[in-house]
Amino acid sequence: MSQSLRLFNHASTPNLTFPSNPNTKQCYSYLPKPSSTYNRRFPLISIRASSSSSDLDSSSPLLVSDNGKGAVISREEEYPVAAGSIEVDSVTETELKENGFRSTRRTKLVCTIGPSTCGFDQLESLAVGGMNVARINMCHGTRDWHRQVIQLVRRLNEDKGYAVAIMMDTEGSEIHMGDLGGASSAKAEDGEIWTFSVRAFDSTLPERTINVNYDGFAEDVKVGDDLLVDGGMVRFEVIEKIGPDVKCRCTDPGLLLPRANLTFWRDGSLVRERNAMLPTISSKDWLDIDFGIAEGVDFIAISFVKSAEVIKHLKSYIAARSRDGDIAVIAKIESIDSLKNLEEIVQASDGAMVARGDLGAQIPLEQVPSAQQRIVQVCRQLNKPVIVASQLLESMIEYPTPTRAEVADVSEAVRQRADALMLSGESAMGQFPEKALAVLRSVSLRIERWWREEKRHEAMELPDIGSSFSDKISEEICSSAAKMGHMASLLSRCRPDCPIFAFTTTTSVRRRLNLQWGLIPFRLSFSDDMESNLNKTFSLLKARNLIKSGDLVIAVSDMLQSIQVMNVP
Numbered sequence: 250m251s252q253s254l255r256l257f258n259h260a261s262t263p264n265l266t267f268p269s270n271p272n273t274k275q276c277y278s279y280l281p282k283p284s285s286t287y288n289r290r291f292p293l294i295s296i297r298a299s300s301s302s303s304d305l306d307s308s309s310p311l312l313v314s315d316n317g318k319g320a321v322i323s324r325e326e327e328y329p330v331a332a333g334s335i336e337v338d339s340v341t342e343t344e345l346k347e348n349g350f351r352s353t354r355r356t357k358l359v360c361t362i363g364p365s366t367c368g369f370d371q372l373e374s375l376a377v378g379g380m381n382v383a384r385i386n387m388c389h390g391t392r393d394w395h396r397q398v399i400q401l402v403r404r405l406n407e408d409k410g411y412a413v414a415i416m417m418d419t420e421g422s423e424i425h426m427g428d429l430g431g432a433s434s435a436k437a438e439d440g441e442i443w444t445f446s447v448r449a450f451d452s453t454l455p456e457r458t459i460n461v462n463y464d465g466f467a468e469d470v471k472v473g474d475d476l477l478v479d480g481g482m483v484r485f486e487v488i489e490k491i492g493p494d495v496k497c498r499c500t501d502p503g504l505l506l507p508r509a510n511l512t513f514w515r516d517g518s519l520v521r522e523r524n525a526m527l528p529t530i531s532s533k534d535w536l537d538i539d540f541g542i543a544e545g546v547d548f549i550a551i552s553f554v555k556s557a558e559v560i561k562h563l564k565s566y567i568a569a570r571s572r573d574g575d576i577a578v579i580a581k582i583e584s585i586d587s588l589k590n591l592e593e594i595v596q597a598s599d600g601a602m603v604a605r606g607d608l609g610a611q612i613p614l615e616q617v618p619s620a621q622q623r624i625v626q627v628c629r630q631l632n633k634p635v636i637v638a639s640q641l642l643e644s645m646i647e648y649p650t651p652t653r654a655e656v657a658d659v660s661e662a663v664r665q666r667a668d669a670l671m672l673s674g675e676s677a678m679g680q681f682p683e684k685a686l687a688v689l690r691s692v693s694l695r696i697e698r699w700w701r702e703e704k705r706h707e708a709m710e711l712p713d714i715g716s717s718f719s720d721k722i723s724e725e726i727c728s729s730a731a732k733m734g735h736m737a738s739l740l741s742r743c744r745p746d747c748p749i750f751a752f753t754t755t756t757s758v759r760r761r762l763n764l765q766w767g768l769i770p771f772r773l774s775f776s777d778d779m780e781s782n783l784n785k786t787f788s789l790l791k792a793r794n795l796i797k798s799g800d801l802v803i804a805v806s807d808m809l810q811s812i813q814v815m816n817v818p
């Protein structure tokens with residue numbers, strides 16, 4: 250570390266130190282001295298590397314270390330990383346070795362697991378194809394089925410060196426159809442009369458009959474209402490009410506899928522007075538959440554969030570029950586109320602999902618794109634990961650190639666710098682899950698490469714988010730480090746034009762970091778001595794051919810409240 254430059258280090262200097270070496274770059278930062286001892290809540294090392302010391306260009310990698318919030322423990326029996334070893338996702342490692350830093354994918358990919366993808370080999374193919382997070386949707390399947398999937402993903406991670414995280418998505422208590430008596434779908438033709446009923450049918454469903462999960466349904470609808478299945482994929486008009494049965498005429502034909510969402514509209518507006526009384530988290534959802542906690546999922550996504558309160562409540566519920574409180578809560582933005590209360594919901598959550606399927610059933614379709622843009626922007630402002638979901642490649646449920654419009658939609662989400670893109674039916678029950686994932690991957694890579702080529706490092710005005718003094722210092726350190734390479738970065742939030750290597754001692758933190766834009770999580774053991782941590786990290790990365798001697802790096806550590814610029818020894 251001969252060319253090492255210590256720009257600022259509170260551990261050793263009472264005040265500000267400027268570089269004295271004339272060969273060093275004029276890229277120091279001015280930071281106030283913290284009033285208290287080191288804040289260890291967010292230990293960060295960020296290291297920006299490039300091929301030569303004169304090449305501080307903005308596309309070289311940034312390495313970040315994050316121990317997560319506080320204590321370094323996880324729910325699993327946390328086994329220490331063997332001294333002299335570093336764990337990294339095997340796919341990422343191969344990509345890094347083959348293509349170098351610059352081409353690593355920044356946009357993360359979430360796949361919904363369903364009948365098409367629930368086998369070990371299928372899950373492995375998705376992991377090889379770049380799946381960062383596996384989503385299980387509690388609307389469908391039994392808990393035993395989901396447990397099986399979770400166990401397979403675990404096995405995949407342990408046996409094959411992946412770090413695929415698991416996201417459990419709650420059913421929520423909106424109105425939806427029953428499961429079609431076991432049929433995988435049913436076709437509703439123009440003009441047909443169907444019965445929507447809240448009756449419990451003990452044996453098989455009568456023909457053209459749909460079960461509805463909400464007891465108040467027959468009371469709430471009125472003759473003349475429009476009944477939309479799945480946000481308008483199929484449309485009916487209510488023509489008659491007979492006790493618990495509601496007779497409807499099909500006005501827009503289409504395919505009915507099991508447990509599809511139902512909304513009803515009157516005089517051009519969504520009817521939601523009674524819906525609004527349903528709890529966001531139903532009693533069945535609470536059982537699913539208990540299941541998720543017991544199984545140690547990494548994320549719980551909450552459907553139809555209406556306010557920040559429910560998120561806060563769930564977070565304290567998890568904190569009290571999960572051993573380490575390390576399950577991240579993702580707010581699904583898919584209702585009018587969630588858009589109204591967006592900022593406070595996102596602020597209360599650990600991330601958000603633009604759940605365009607149901608959102609498009611609650612607001613006019615033409616408003617969905619602007620809602621998406623706003624949600625992505627708010628999440629980034631508030632430094633929360635955001636997932637863009639639903640119908641990204643819907644046609645690929647049936648066909649092996651996407652439509653041009655779908656590719657344009659995926660490109661737009663990548664361009665907005667969403668943290669992650671999600672597959673739903675494409676991977677859950679489609680015929681081409683791996684091909685759909687490959688399209689997400691190649692479109693992401695293409696757009697990201699285009700940024701590099703065009704040098705489009707979109708800078709966004711980012712408000713200060715640190716509330717404590719030490720947090721503010723960390724923020725300052727990170728943005729100063731980013732500015733050195735003429736690029737924006739408060740780490741992932743700044744969407745720097747470089748990959749970010751994230752180091753953690755914890756398996757569960759490593760998996761959670763997998764959702765965030767540009768972060769490549771590694772696991773290794775740390776000591777209290779940052780200097781030796783850095784050296785150890787370098788030698789481990791070098792041994793794996795992930796960096797090489799001479800690479801210029803910037804190390805940012807809020808454990809030491811310091812920035813160092815150095816060449817990899």
Ligand SMILES: Nc1ncnc2c1ncn2[C@@H]1O[C@H](COP(=O)(O)OP(=O)(O)OP(=O)(O)O)[C@@H](O)[C@H]1O
Nearest residue numbers: 361362363364386388389390506606673674677678
């Ligand atoms: N575990 C599962 N078992 C069977 N089918 C599933 C499962 N998960 C998903 N699917 C199928 O894939 C489709 C798309 O999945 P997706 O997760 O988007 O569900 P959804 O019903 O649209 O609800 P949501 O609004 O929660 O996304 C579902 O409609 C269902 O047919």
Ligand SMILES: CC(=O)C(=O)O
Nearest residue numbers: 604605606607638639
């Ligand atoms: C993902 C989801 O829940 C939706 O799009 O509605």
Ligand SMILES: [K+]
Nearest residue numbers: 388418419420
């Ligand atoms: K759901």
Ligand SMILES: [Mg+2]
Nearest residue numbers: 583604606607
């Ligand atoms: Mg939904």
